[in-house]
């Protein structure tokens with residue numbers, strides 16, 4: 310992504326709240342059903358909720374929320390797409406934009422384009438939470454989303470069977486590799502709810518989701534029983550949580566929603582996305598407190614003053630970086646030869662009093678920095694920042 314792309318995409322992301330991806334290693338485990346019910350449960354808590362049906366090849370969210378598929382969305386005066394509204398939740402889906410046969414022939418670059426559009430070209434207004442219903446698997450779409458957007462984290466859905474749980478492990482590893490925090494594991498279809506008496510019987514062996522979560526040291530968010538009423542809710546466009554709020558399955562969806570909204574501050578980092586106009590002093594990201602055993606490569610607060618750029622890391626370390634060192638460390642194609650790594654930037658050309666004028670989030674793994682010399686194509690990953698030298702104590 311070029312600096313211009315970044316600049317263009319940094320602002321539209323502001324105001325979208327926490328972006329939470331709902332993912333699964335394999336299809337048919339109930340990921341979209343969870344997304345629909347979770348969206349309503351979170352909206353019921355008073356949160357402003359949006360849903361991106363990112364399953365471009367098999368969009369099912371509109372059907373589950375009762376949104377007619379044949380009504381193309383309208384455009385707002387700002388040229389953005391107005392999302393559909395259902396049960397108090399804002400929704401965008403491929404099913405609203407094209408016929409059923411078109412998504413299947415989308416190729417990689419088009420997938421990226423549509424996903425960018427769903428997030429940045431939709432008139433979401435201000436949201437507290439944006440849920441992204443990912444397609445099943447660990448392929449391109451998941452990687453694109455994880456790398457291009459500042460996901461607050463991902464929820465991984467599984468069924469109790471061993472084969473599904475093994476695939477979950479793979480999905481969790483993929484998320485770890487692209488630096489997406491795992492908010493937790495949900496076990497779906499975890500026992501059967503009798504339609505007559507409401508009693509839950511465990512027809513598959515139980516507890517695998519909990520075990521996987523424990524072994525990977527991520528939270529277990531809950532088990533949702535198998536309930537024929539869940540299917541009816543999905544088919545009629547009225548998720549179960551609306552019509553059978555007291556059923557064990559609805560209670561389980563509420564419990565997952567409570568765990569997610571309650572856990573919002575747990576292990577928090579910088580409030581993403583942000584677009585900090587350092588020169589004007591606007592848009593500075595809200596910070597969080599360091600935690601014992603925190604991530605050494607996750608910033609929790611940023612500050613800029615006379616001494617330089619101060620980064621507070623989640624593990625409690627503080628780091629002061631000299632703005633000129635930051636400019637000289639730029640790894641963009643204009644400043645470094647891509648093949649040899651040789652520095653192309655002449656240090657003599659960098660003013661001694663250079664300062665950052667704007668800092669913005671890039672995914673959840675880096676920041677972009679624009680400087681007072683007009684240079685703005687530098688992207689600095691968190692590990693690269695952490696590895697930079699501090700301003701010496703006597704210089705501070």
Ligand SMILES: Nc1ncnc2c1ncn2[C@@H]1O[C@H](COP(=O)(O)OP(=O)(O)OP(=O)(O)O)[C@@H](O)[C@H]1O
Pocket residue numbers: 333335336337338339340341342343364367369443444445497498533534535536537539540541543558
């Ligand atoms: N707890 C449940 N009890 C009974 N049926 C369920 C439950 N959860 C989901 N289902 C049903 O299972 C089917 C698959 O669910 P869903 O479409 O949500 O899965 P998915 O993981 O999003 O699938 P994919 O993304 O592969 O299309 C649907 O018919 C849905 O109604």
